[in-house]
Amino acid sequence: QQPVQSPQAVILREGEDAVINCSSSKALYSVHWYRQKHGEAPVFLMILLKGGEQKGHEKISASFNEKKQQSSLYLTASQLSYSGTYFCGTENDIMGDMRFGAGTRLTVKP
Amino acid sequence: DAGVIQSPRHEVTEMGQEVTLRCKLISGHNSLFWYRQTMMRGLELLIYFNNNVPIDDSGMPEDRFSAKMPNASFSTLKIQPSEPRDSAVYFCATGLAGVNEQFFGPGTRLTVL
Numbered sequence A: 001q002q003p004v005q006s007p008q009a010v011i012l013r014e015g016e017d018a019v020i021n022c023s024s025s026k027a028l029y030s031v032h033w034y035r036q037k038h039g040e041a042p043v044f045l046m047i048l049l050k051g052g053e054q055k056g057h058e059k060i061s062a063s064f065n066e067k068k069q070q071s072s073l074y075l076t077a078s079q080l081s082y083s084g085t086y087f088c089g090t091e092n093d094i095m096g097d098m099r100f101g102a103g104t105r106l107t108v109k110p
Numbered sequence B: 001d002a003g004v005i006q007s008p009r010h011e012v013t014e015m016g017q018e019v020t021l022r023c024k025l026i027s028g029h030n031s032l033f034w035y036r037q038t039m040m041r042g043l044e045l046l047i048y049f050n051n052n053v054p055i056d057d058s059g060m061p062e063d064r065f066s067a068k069m070p071n072a073s074f075s076t077l078k079i080q081p082s083e084p085r086d087s088a089v090y091f092c093a094t095g096l097a098g099v100n101e102q103f104f105g106p107g108t109r110l111t112v113l
Helices: none
Strands: A004-006 A009-013 A018-023 A030-036 A043-049 A054-057 A060-065 A070-075 A084-091 A104-109 B005-007 B010-013 B019-024 B031-038 B042-050 B053-056 B065-071 B074-079 B088-095 B108-112
Touching: A004 A084, A009 A018, A018 A084, A018 A104, A030 A060, A030 A070, A043 A060, A070 A084, B005 B088, B010 B019, B019 B088, B019 B108, B031 B074, B042 B065, B042 B074, B074 B088
Parallel strands: A009 A104, B010 B108
Antiparallel strands: A004 A018, A018 A070, A030 A043, A030 A084, A054 A060, A060 A070, A084 A104, B005 B019, B019 B074, B031 B042, B031 B088, B042 B053, B065 B074, B088 B108
């Protein structure tokens, strides 16, 4: 079942922060975050496994709330290079059957 | 190391023709995923394999679509006959079963006229 992402789109000025949310109606085993730039393939950012952990990647971090079946991606002090569409992918078990959300289009302006 | 290799990168064909998309896995990877991306439907999982075995093909749109892994490093996605609504970017992604990070190929942009 496809996870739900919000917001659909966000526009930022360089240096501003953003939060992208991902929620599922089913229990989650893992949440993946990918970024896709126009005309390119999605690129892996991070994975969060069942356990409520938080991860970070430079100024991009994410949390996973197992009970609420939600994950959030935090982008702080955004840079122009952060522009793109962010997808969350969710798995309900270890078998690797991942479903992607519809994506959040992030635009960072100077 | 070479990443995931897909061919062709672009394909333009006429309705009714057979189309074959190809994917070469990263060496050592044993999971293979085929996705289709369109503006309307987003990124859809079509089928995935673990160790050459199809695990879930529930995303394959209809019998016109078929996917195979003739060996551990190569996969094909075939559409026969093709229809205009099949126009999309098709990605394959590979990974290590159990680790779950997926590495995407550059995609094949398919246009069916």
